[in-house]
Amino acid sequence: MKHITTYLAPTILLLILLLGSMIILFFTGNPSPQNQLIIPVVLKTIDTNMEFWQVVKNGMQVAAAENGVSLEITGPWLESDIEGQIEITKNIISGHPRVLILSATDLNKLVPLVQQAKDLDIPVVTLDSGVNSDIPVTFVATNNIEAAQKLTQYAISQISPGKPVAIINHVPGATTAIEREQGVRKILEAEGKNPILGTWFTNNFQEKAYSITMDLINTHPDITAILAMNEVSVIGAAQAIEETGMTGKVKLFGFDNSLQEVKYLERGVVQATVIQKPFNMGYLAVKAAIDAVHKKKLPKFIDTGSVLIIPDNMYLPENQKLLFPFIE
Structure with a gap:
């Protein structure tokens, strides 16, 4: 009897701790990996030699980390591969994602897929290169x-x-x-x-x-x-x-x-x-996609700005930051 009593108190304490942890998890709503928002991104090109797109992706990754979402970035290797981008986008839409970020290789040829996304209640955020349609919830780009x-x-x-x-x-x-x-x-x-x-x-x-x-x-x-x-x-x-x-x-x-x-x-x-400001472009596109999932109203165009660089101003500190953005 004494032997049983020796282990009874720690066992009861352990059960209380486990029960308390379950209650905390229930009320705090700790998200499981299965419930994490996954944002598919279809770029015009995934050519790693294009520094512009590397910086866009860096901005996206920072926004994703800050907001606890996951990115799936894809696209054709060649920016001229319109048909390749169409096939990639078709496959993504068929998986019924909660949102889609798209940088269109062609103004008109991607419109049917944007319409298809709308029919499936998938909000589309266009990035850098838009489409000839009012369907996207917003367009994040340079003017x-x-x-x-x-x-x-x-x-x-x-x-x-x-x-x-x-x-x-x-x-x-x-x-x-x-x-x-x-x-x-x-x-x-x-x-x-x-x-x-x-x-x-x-x-x-x-x-x-x-x-x-x-x-x-x-x-x-x-x-x-x-x-x-x-x-x-x-x-x-x-x-x-x-x-x-x-x-x-x-x-x-x-x-x-x-x-x-x-x-x-x-x-x-x-x-x-x-x-252009590609880091801002990527960052704001992800933020817009998250807002779209939560049904927040977005402006139809988000201007990420541009700066003219000439020999007389290229060494100014503010322009050096733009000329040499951080790339992972």
């Missing part, structure tokens, strides 16, 4: 028309009147490509000082931007400037300009801020670049 106008206004202050310019763009059908070209043309046509030779598309291949620039320099010896609409276009064009000894003679104005672009800016090959 690309405004950013391109800002770039072009600076460009025309740096080039000689009467000399032609060219536009090198990335993927036809992407809203970023469409809107940036609109912004460029609006300023150039309004000023009427520099004829536009035309628009050439790279399909997001650096070597294509390089060959386009080589052809432009060879066939248009009086060309005075190139406006390149994304990171890949800028790097390819800069490489051709530098190799042909045309630095400063053919001025280059672009978008984004990869390390290579910054080096070209320091060497005078690039005269200006518009920096």
